[in-house]
Amino acid sequence: MTIASLSIQNLSKSFGAAKVLEEISFEVADGEFCVLLGPSGCGKTTLLRLVAGLEEAAGGTISLDGQRIDDLPPQKRDVAFVFQSYALYPHMSVFENMAFSLRLRRLPEREIRQRVGEAARLLEIDGQLERKPQELSGGQRQRVAVGRAIVRQPKIFLFDEPLSNLDASLRGTMRVELARLHRKLRATILYITHDQAEAMTLGEKIVVLHEGRIQQLGSSSAIYHRPANPFVARFVGSPQMNLIEGRLDEKRAVFRSGGLEIDLSGALSEGWEGYAGEALTVGIRPEELLFGGRDDAWARAEVEIIEDLGSDRFVHLRCADMELLARVPAHATVNRGEIIHLTGKPDRLHLFYQGKRLR
Ligand SMILES: Nc1ncnc2c1ncn2[C@@H]1O[C@H](COP(=O)(O)OP(=O)(O)OP(=O)(O)O)[C@@H](O)[C@H]1O
Numbered sequence: 001m002t003i004a005s006l007s008i009q010n011l012s013k014s015f016g017a018a019k020v021l022e023e024i025s026f027e028v029a030d031g032e033f034c035v036l037l038g039p040s041g042c043g044k045t046t047l048l049r050l051v052a053g054l055e056e057a058a059g060g061t062i063s064l065d066g067q068r069i070d071d072l073p074p075q076k077r078d079v080a081f082v083f084q085s086y087a088l089y090p091h092m093s094v095f096e097n098m099a100f101s102l103r104l105r106r107l108p109e110r111e112i113r114q115r116v117g118e119a120a121r122l123l124e125i126d127g128q129l130e131r132k133p134q135e136l137s138g139g140q141r142q143r144v145a146v147g148r149a150i151v152r153q154p155k156i157f158l159f160d161e162p163l164s165n166l167d168a169s170l171r172g173t174m175r176v177e178l179a180r181l182h183r184k185l186r187a188t189i190l191y192i193t194h195d196q197a198e199a200m201t202l203g204e205k206i207v208v209l210h211e212g213r214i215q216q217l218g219s220s221s222a223i224y225h226r227p228a229n230p231f232v233a234r235f236v237g238s239p240q241m242n243l244i245e246g247r248l249d250e251k252r253a254v255f256r257s258g259g260l261e262i263d264l265s266g267a268l269s270e271g272w273e274g275y276a277g278e279a280l281t282v283g284i285r286p287e288e289l290l291f292g293g294r295d296d297a298w299a300r301a302e303v304e305i306i307e308d309l310g311s312d313r314f315v316h317l318r319c320a321d322m323e324l325l326a327r328v329p330a331h332a333t334v335n336r337g338e339i340i341h342l343t344g345k346p347d348r349l350h351l352f353y354q355g356k357r358l359r
Pocket residue numbers: 015020038039040041042043044045046047194
């Protein structure tokens with residue numbers, strides 16, 4: 001299979017007066033699994049449609065292996081699109097669904113059989129080739145849709161939320177199958193989703209999109225551990241990160257918000273003075289929020305609700321007019337109505353200033 005790298009440079013798109021994508025630039029390397037992650041309506045499908053040639057850009061370039069494709073018609077672009085609604089032909093067998101694009105290209109029958117057979121074995125649907133789509137489960141239909149893309153041997157695969165129609169447990173299974181498939185095919189994949197867990201598990205590279213702009217681009221670990229701004233901080237990770245708006249003291253590296261007080265001298269070691277008196281946002285993940293002793297406490301909080309998930313517990317806390325969430329092990333002793341002392345490790349804090357990460 002021929003694989004290619006994809007390069008998108010300064011890509012923009014508007015629908016009428018509405019700017020949907022603004023100056024989008026990123027690359028997907030040969031054989032890389034790149035996930036475009038963003039909330040509903042942020043322009044993900046539009047971006048894939050631009051790459052496939054189904055929409056025309058307002059500006060910018062799209063290249064495969066250094067060759068511009070943005071001026072080519074869709075059928076000349078050598079990309080395969082797997083849609084969210086599998087869009088299978090109901091009256092055709094699985095075999096004919098998968099063979100369809102090859103027949104359009106007038107490939108010899110022998111090669112069609114060989115390609116469909118190989119893809120079907122890879123996807124473990126070789127026993128279902130004579131069935132019609134309505135005789136298949138959701139997961140099998142999904143595999144046929146993927147198989148239809150594989151037989152084309154494209155330079156790059158575009159996946160538009162392919163798992164969103166499946167129930168939660170099947171989604172988890174298919175997620176692992178897709179990762180396995182990618183390992184076997186070594187194909188270049190641009191995959192979009194609004195599900196951060198899917199992005200974290202599948203993406204070798206993640207591009208976070210919001211309001212038509214790239215918010216952050218990096219590995220799942222970089223995006224989780226060093227989110228570039230408060231949007232990424234909240235969007236990635238479940239349950240969501242606590243974000244606390246407050247202000248730094250004028251004279252000391254102490255952050256205050258309501259009844260909460262955090263010593264940031266460790267976190268802001270190189271020059272807190274530049275932020276003296278300034279508004280900051282402090283982020284802390286629920287698993288990093290600890291129940292401590294009175295002396296090192298950041299705040300006192302009341303336990304309002306405890307959600308017991310079996311493996312761990314989500315503790316909803318009220319701290320003055322703020323709601324915070326802590327995630328504690330199942331065996332932790334904590335009771336509703338209890339007043340606890342909150343603390344945490346300074347090096348686990350995320351600090352944001354004017355919408356950007358400070359540390
Ligand atoms: N053909 C169109 N004409 C006008 N506006 C459009 C068109 N297609 C999309 N839009 C608008 O562009 C924005 C981005 O749409 P897009 O389908 O790319 O979002 P998305 O990120 O794929 O969302 P979802 O996760 O819900 O699928 C939306 O505000 C949408 O209403």
